[in-house]
Amino acid sequence: xxxxxxxxxxxxxxxxxxxxxxxxxxxxxxxxxxxxxxxxxxxxxxxxxxxxxxxxxxxxxxxxxxxxxxxxxxxxxxxxxxxxxxxxxxxxxxxxxxxxxxxxxxxxxxxxxxxxxxxxxxxxxxxxxxxxxxxxxxxxxxxxxxxxxxxxxxxxxxxxxxx
Amino acid sequence: xxxxxxxxxxxxxxxxxxxxxxxxxxxxxxxxxxxxxxxxxxxxxxxxxxxxxxxxxxxxxxxxxxxxxxxxxxxxxxxxxxxxxxxxxxxxxxxxxxxxxxxxxxxxxxxxxxxxxxxxxxxxxxxxxxxxxxxxxxxxxxxxxxxxxxxxxxxxxxxxxxxxxxxxxxxxxxxxxxxxxxxxxxxxxxxxxxxxxxxxxxxxxxxxxxxxxxxxxxxxxxxxxxxxxxxxxxxxxxxxxxxxxxxxxxxxxxxxxxxxxxxxxxxxxxxxxxxxxxxxxxxxxxxxxxxxxxxxxxxxxxxxx
Numbered sequence: 001x002x003x004x005x006x007x008x009x010x011x012x013x014x015x016x017x018x019x020x021x022x023x024x025x026x027x028x029x030x031x032x033x034x035x036x037x038x039x040x041x042x043x044x045x046x047x048x049x050x051x052x053x054x055x056x057x058x059x060x061x062x063x064x065x066x067x068x069x070x071x072x073x074x075x076x077x078x079x080x081x082x083x084x085x086x087x088x089x090x091x092x093x094x095x096x097x098x099x100x101x102x103x104x105x106x107x108x109x110x111x112x113x114x115x116x117x118x119x120x121x122x123x124x125x126x127x128x129x130x131x132x133x134x135x136x137x138x139x140x141x142x143x144x145x146x147x148x149x150x151x152x153x154x155x156x157x158x159x160x161x162x163x
Numbered sequence: 164x165x166x167x168x169x170x171x172x173x174x175x176x177x178x179x180x181x182x183x184x185x186x187x188x189x190x191x192x193x194x195x196x197x198x199x200x201x202x203x204x205x206x207x208x209x210x211x212x213x214x215x216x217x218x219x220x221x222x223x224x225x226x227x228x229x230x231x232x233x234x235x236x237x238x239x240x241x242x243x244x245x246x247x248x249x250x251x252x253x254x255x256x257x258x259x260x261x262x263x264x265x266x267x268x269x270x271x272x273x274x275x276x277x278x279x280x281x282x283x284x285x286x287x288x289x290x291x292x293x294x295x296x297x298x299x300x301x302x303x304x305x306x307x308x309x310x311x312x313x314x315x316x317x318x319x320x321x322x323x324x325x326x327x328x329x330x331x332x333x334x335x336x337x338x339x340x341x342x343x344x345x346x347x348x349x350x351x352x353x354x355x356x357x358x359x360x361x362x363x364x365x366x367x368x369x370x371x372x373x374x375x376x377x378x379x380x381x382x383x384x385x386x387x388x389x390x391x392x393x394x395x396x397x398x399x400x401x402x403x404x405x406x407x408x409x410x411x412x413x414x415x416x417x418x419x420x421x422x423x424x425x426x427x428x429x430x431x432x433x434x435x436x437x438x439x440x441x442x443x444x445x446x447x448x449x450x451x452x453x454x455x456x457x458x459x460x461x462x463x464x465x466x467x468x
Contacts, residue, residue, distance in 0.1 A: 011294040011387055013380040015307055020379025021372075024229050027309045028222070081228035084221040102309050145381060156415060156427050156441060 014145065024082045025130045028100040029123065031073070032090035039112035043095035043119055072116075080127060097123055101131025223313045230308060230376075234359065242355050245316035245348045257355035264358025267366075268296045271373040280384060282400065287387045294382045298350050304376065305349030316348045397430070397437075407433035414439060 017023055033043045077085045090096075094112035097119070101107070107126055111119045219236035227239050234242075246256040272295045276288060283291070294300065305311065319342050361369035390396050397409050414427040429439040 005290060005293050005297075007299075009290055010297050010299065011290060011382055011384075013294045013300050013377075013382045015303070016379055016381055017307075021231070021375035023308050023376075027225060027229070027312070082225050084225040086221075102307060154441075156425075 016145075023102070024080075025102050026083055026099050026127050027102055028084040028086065029126060030086045030088060030098040030100070031095070032088045032093065032098070033095045034089070034091045034093055037092065037094065040095045041113075043111055043114075043116075076120075076123065083127065097126060099126035099129065099131075101129070103131045105131045105133070107131070220313065222309070226309055226313055230356070232356070232360065234363065238359055238363070240315075242359050243310070243314045243352050245314065245343075245351065247317040247319075247343060247348075248315040249317055250315075257352060257358075260355035260358035260362070261351045262358070263361060264354035264356065265296075267357050267361045267369050268354060268373060268377070271370050272296050272378065275374070275378050283384070284388065287384070290387050291382060291384055295377055295380065298347065300377075300380075301350035301353045302346035305353045306346075308353075310349045310352050311345060314345070314348050314352050316343065316345075318345075319343055401432050406435075409437065 017025075031043070034040050035044060073085060073087065077083070094110050096108055096110050098106055098108045107129060109122045109126060111122055114122070219240050223239050223243065224236060226243075227234055227236075232239070241255045242257050242260060244254055244256045246258045248254065248256065269292070272292060276283070276291050276295075280288075280291070305314075357369055357372060360372055394409075401407065401409050409430050409432050411428050411430050414429045416424065416426045418424045419426075424443065426442045426444075427439060428442055430437045
């Protein structure tokens with residue numbers, strides 16, 4: 001029956017995320033690192049909990065650094081199964097964390113020279129974002145598509161004015 | 164038979180040799196590690212082929228977790244596979260699930276609309292239904308949850324406009340409008356998702372999902388309703404419900420002899436006030452309050468037993 005209706009006559013059903021179910025907006029996080037550049041120390045030596053200086057000569061086939069990333073990132077990934085996590089080797093660059101959102105936008109944060117806990121804070125910032133461009137909400141604290149709860153004032157439904 | 168092995172010298176590059184690609188095997192974990200250098204980045208397809216086509220993609224597992232679906236990865240893969248998808252192996256597609264899902268959606272949304280708007284005219288009923296579960300809405304819903312990144316389908320070769328017929332292109336027989344689009348595929352995947360939920364977890368689970376994701380959407384029903392003869396319609400409605408005939412009564416007024424009078428008129432059925440409206444002329448009857456009656460919402464929606 002619905003197929004016989006013209007496109008114009010079908011009303012628009014607007015999404016209201018959170019009214020029924022909440023769909024997490026961050027869908028993917030990409031971590032890019034480089035083992036050589038010193039700015040990557042916080043990233044490579046883990047993501048969130050300890051600092052360890054990585055030396056070029058210590059590197060070997062089964063580098064403990066990458067195991068480290070796996071173990072800490074794995075904890076974060078377990079806690080957030082709705083986010084797809086990608087770890088990418090990007091040589092000769094500062095480390096970055098890039099978040100992809102369901103509105104099609106992405107946010108990039110360069111985590112150069114940050115400690116693992118600071119990187120963790122940035123990752124949480126990306127995770128908790130909706131992906132929308134940052135805009136000033138202080139001027140309009142309430143945004144709603146529904147009417148006010150108490151209704152708009154009408155002179156006919158209020159007390160008679162008395163002087 | 165002699166087997167010659169050629170040992171090539173190692174590639175001269177600054178970056179370390181690539182580590183084997185691994186993916187952790189935990190059910191809800193999606194961690195994909197690509198170790199190839201930036202310049203030699205492999206395509207997504209190549210990476211997945213390296214892991215093994217049996218494993219579900221991380222994006223797919225993430226989608227399942229995002230929607231709170233308790234499915235195993237094979238079922239998730241079936242849900243997002245359109246029947247146009249051509250893989251190396253014959254893979255189960257979502258056609259049957261989509262068929263079931265559309266009917267399940269139709270059931271629960273019809274039930275809800277029937278109870279929520281008991282006086283809704285039947286033309287508007289189908290409009291509201293289309294608004295909630297039409298192809299466009301399902302496609303939008305799919306995009307909002309990130310289905311477009313995981314659907315597996317084959318895009319049909321586009322029909323190229325060639326008036327001189329100099330190009331020979333293998334195009335599909337169907338017209339350009341009927342060609343499969345990503346929106347359509349995404350919408351079908353959403354319908355098949357609900358079908359799978361109904362099949363695996365039963366009606367209660369499917370109903371809860373439909374209410375949470377689809378019926379929570381905002382749809383303005385009042386704007387759809389057009390009543391051409393509001394007085395006649397209201398009289399008919401009251402007679403059908405065995406109520407008294409509607410009468411309009413003056414509730415309050417101001418400035419009757421002035422240039423801009425205001426009258427508050429209420430429509431009563433016996434002693435019960437159906438609605439009221441503010442009029443500028445006493446004889447004028449607008450149909451705004453009629454649609455208000457017709458769209459009376461029962462706040463506590465209870466399902467039929």
